[in-house]
Amino acid sequence: MASAARWPTALRRVPAACAWGGCGQPARVDVLATVPGEPPRLAVRVGGYCVGHAVIVGIDTQAHHGGELRYAALLDAAGCDPVGSD
Ligand SMILES: [Zn+2]
Numbered sequence: 001m002a003s004a005a006r007w008p009t010a011l012r013r014v015p016a017a018c019a020w021g022g023c024g025q026p027a028r029v030d031v032l033a034t035v036p037g038e039p040p041r042l043a044v045r046v047g048g049y050c051v052g053h054a055v056i057v058g059i060d061t062q063a064h065h066g067g068e069l070r071y072a073a074l075l076d077a078a079g080c081d082p083v084g085s086d
Pocket residue numbers: 018019020023024025049050051052053054
């Protein structure tokens with residue numbers, strides 16, 4: 001696990017870095033993928049990425065797992081918990 005995942009709650013408004021290795025840009029989009037046959041609320045969070053990598057990861061995830069892709073804008077969702085814990 002990356003140490004960034006342990007940031008205190010007070011710092012959660014600071015944009016996380018793109019989860020793509022070596023990218024370094026701020027994560028702007030949360031990539032989610034629904035599981036075929038399961039309700040959308042059980043969508044799996046793939047990770048937070050910059051816009052460019054979110055598209056790549058989304059296509060790759062859909063190619064491997066199927067389901068429906070969902071994107072959530074991170075910077076507009078401050079204070080919001082898009083998926084819930086675990
Ligand atoms: Zn990136």
